[in-house]
Amino acid sequence: MKTEIKQLSKEKYKGNLKAYKKYFFEISDRTSKESGAIMIFHRMVCIMGLALFNVMQDEGQSKQESIKKIHELFWRGPYGRNARFISFFVRRAKDPFTTFLKNLGPLNEWFFPCPPWEKTRVDIENGVGWHQTKCYFINFFRNEGQVELCSAYGDCDCRVAELFGEVLELKREKAMCWGDDYCDFLYYKK
Secondary structure (H helix, E strand, C coil), X not given: CHHHHHHHCCCCHHHXXXXXXXXHHHHHHHCCCCCCHHHHHHHHHHHHHHHHHHXXXXXXXXHHXXXXXXXXXXXXXXXXXXXXXXXXXXXXXXXXXXXXXXHCCCCCCXXXXXXXXXXXXXXXXXXXXXXEXXXXXXXXXXXXXXXXXXXXXXXXXXXXXXXXXXXXXXXXXXXXXXXXXXXXXXXXXX
């Protein structure tokens, strides 16, 4: 985060870092604590992203540019690195499509515990699909009044699927951060 904050304004770096910490603790104090390592992680990255977003807005950066930078920051960080590391092994499995869904896709109940995620399976030809009707990210950002920031997180699903472009394709036509009632995950086998 420090590097991203420094890139906003070298002259205001210390003040922006102080503002980031202030936003971080304010958001943390008003959001409910979660139990379990994965939920603690999700809560933490939401707080970090929103605190950075607020600093970016203070600096006059556009919302879309801020959202794009936050997405890239998390994708370059541990989330993206872990997905790329796991994908190396998943692509070498006998059935990478099914292995992907169990390890990196939302069929993974360890990474996507329910609640706060709820999903309903839908039938699609030559693939696996579901509609996700509850999501921790959308709930968090709705409560904070910044629904559009949710796309910085949800778009990571598409980035993970791109790592498996030779075996699957993710099609998303609806997303709660776009104003729809659910996010669709339509994974087609290639």
